[in-house]
Amino acid sequence: AEALSRKLRSTPTSSPKRPPPPPPPDMTGWIPLGIEELTPINKAPVVPIEGSNTAISAISSMFSRADSGETIRISVLGASHTEADFFTGELRRRLQARYGDAGHGFVMPAVPWASYRAQDTNLCYSANWEGTWAGKAPNTTFVGIGGVKASASDPSAFGWVETTKDNPMGRVVSSWTLFLEGQPSGGVLLAEVDGTALIRQPTRRDSTGLITLKINVPPGGHRLTLSPSGDGPTTLLGLSAESGQPGVLVDSMGVRGSSIRTWKNMSGNTFSLGLKTLDPDLVILAYGTNEVRDLQYSARRYESDLDHALGLLKDTLPEAACLLIGPSDRTLPLAKDQVAVFARTAVFAKLQAEAALRHGCASWDWQAATGGPGTQAVWHDHNPSWVAPDWIHFTPEGYQEVADRFLRALEAIAPSIGQ
Numbered sequence: 001a002e003a004l005s006r007k008l009r010s011t012p013t014s015s016p017k018r019p020p021p022p023p024p025p026d027m028t029g030w031i032p033l034g035i036e037e038l039t040p041i042n043k044a045p046v047v048p049i050e051g052s053n054t055a056i057s058a059i060s061s062m063f064s065r066a067d068s069g070e071t072i073r074i075s076v077l078g079a080s081h082t083e084a085d086f087f088t089g090e091l092r093r094r095l096q097a098r099y100g101d102a103g104h105g106f107v108m109p110a111v112p113w114a115s116y117r118a119q120d121t122n123l124c125y126s127a128n129w130e131g132t133w134a135g136k137a138p139n140t141t142f143v144g145i146g147g148v149k150a151s152a153s154d155p156s157a158f159g160w161v162e163t164t165k166d167n168p169m170g171r172v173v174s175s176w177t178l179f180l181e182g183q184p185s186g187g188v189l190l191a192e193v194d195g196t197a198l199i200r201q202p203t204r205r206d207s208t209g210l211i212t213l214k215i216n217v218p219p220g221g222h223r224l225t226l227s228p229s230g231d232g233p234t235t236l237l238g239l240s241a242e243s244g245q246p247g248v249l250v251d252s253m254g255v256r257g258s259s260i261r262t263w264k265n266m267s268g269n270t271f272s273l274g275l276k277t278l279d280p281d282l283v284i285l286a287y288g289t290n291e292v293r294d295l296q297y298s299a300r301r302y303e304s305d306l307d308h309a310l311g312l313l314k315d316t317l318p319e320a321a322c323l324l325i326g327p328s329d330r331t332l333p334l335a336k337d338q339v340a341v342f343a344r345t346a347v348f349a350k351l352q353a354e355a356a357l358r359h360g361c362a363s364w365d366w367q368a369a370t371g372g373p374g375t376q377a378v379w380h381d382h383n384p385s386w387v388a389p390d391w392i393h394f395t396p397e398g399y400q401e402v403a404d405r406f407l408r409a410l411e412a413i414a415p416s417i418g419q
Helices: 002-010 053-067 087-099 260-265 270-278 289-293 299-316 344-358 375-380 396-413
Strands: 030-034 072-078 105-107 122-125 130-133 148-152 159-162 173-182 188-193 196-202 209-220 223-228 234-242 248-254 282-286 321-325 331-335 338-342 362-364
Touching: 053 072, 053 282, 053 321, 053 362, 053 396, 072 087, 072 105, 072 270, 087 248, 087 396, 159 234, 173 188, 173 270, 188 209, 196 209, 209 270, 223 234, 234 248, 234 270, 260 299, 270 299, 282 299, 289 344, 299 321, 299 344, 321 344, 331 375, 338 344, 344 362
Parallel strands: 072 248, 072 282, 105 248, 282 321, 321 362
Antiparallel strands: 030 338, 105 234, 122 159, 130 148, 148 234, 159 223, 173 209, 173 234, 188 196, 188 223, 331 338
């Protein structure tokens, strides 16, 4: 994981040579723009975080507590922009460099897709875990607390998480809090620390529900290995790695292809109990891009689903600050001097900001912060490119640039970030 992270940071990324994606056959909802109408990268303004005085003050006071030596936790739940941990990883590194490394936070030690990654922690897992995640199928519940779970019965299955050895952050852990799914057929989970057998945790319960297990270790570098004993399925819902030192934790809880509508399929009280255990000071919801792309998903439904999710969040964590970000810009090239932008992006961003106001949250407009409609074309042509070949996602450098702009917006309401 460290080698991959170093390679991604050090290898220049040139603009993709493959041809751009063709425009969809039906251009309904797309608006043509001339290249001269697009905002240059160096002209994009700092887009502020917006919201009521109460919502802004809650975020500002949180960073004031961090500046006084308290530990604060930021939990980011979202879709693929969050999943890769490039955007959230940059937030974690920059905030921990400023306030202190309180630990990596939430991570999956075994996952259902091969591209899962996390910055500043080392992961390794076998292929014989069966996984599912929120949004994998239309009726998939929002499993666990991070929207993903991995199950195995084979005793040869394993998943481990380890502190880093070379990176500036992620070198110390003093505890892991495990989130497991209890179930009637559940087997025993085996946990080892640094190769030494430590715990046998039964997961058999009369009904499906959340099991939490905290493992304390002397502060330092350690590896935690998890595996089923073979007497039944064991299901991992994630873990939180914490250093015990003051500073900042940033949970990256992104699920590919997910949307705010998946919050309507929460798996009982597992999610709420898990989120209460993490007890974040700030919850960031980074959704919207997948909703915008789905032409069958109406603005009215998006508004309703936002209200449901924010109501659930406030019921679960009434004292936590909350902030909504996204959706990102969606652009397609039409000709050498013209692009098409998707009108729904700005509509959904406006609905998101309005929902944030209704529920006492703040909001930040990702599309506006990157320069407004058509930004993907400008960022695509940056050298190295800041946009992935699919013109939806970003390169690692692009996500780091988005994180930098978000941090500048945060600094405007919490000046201690830049000190």
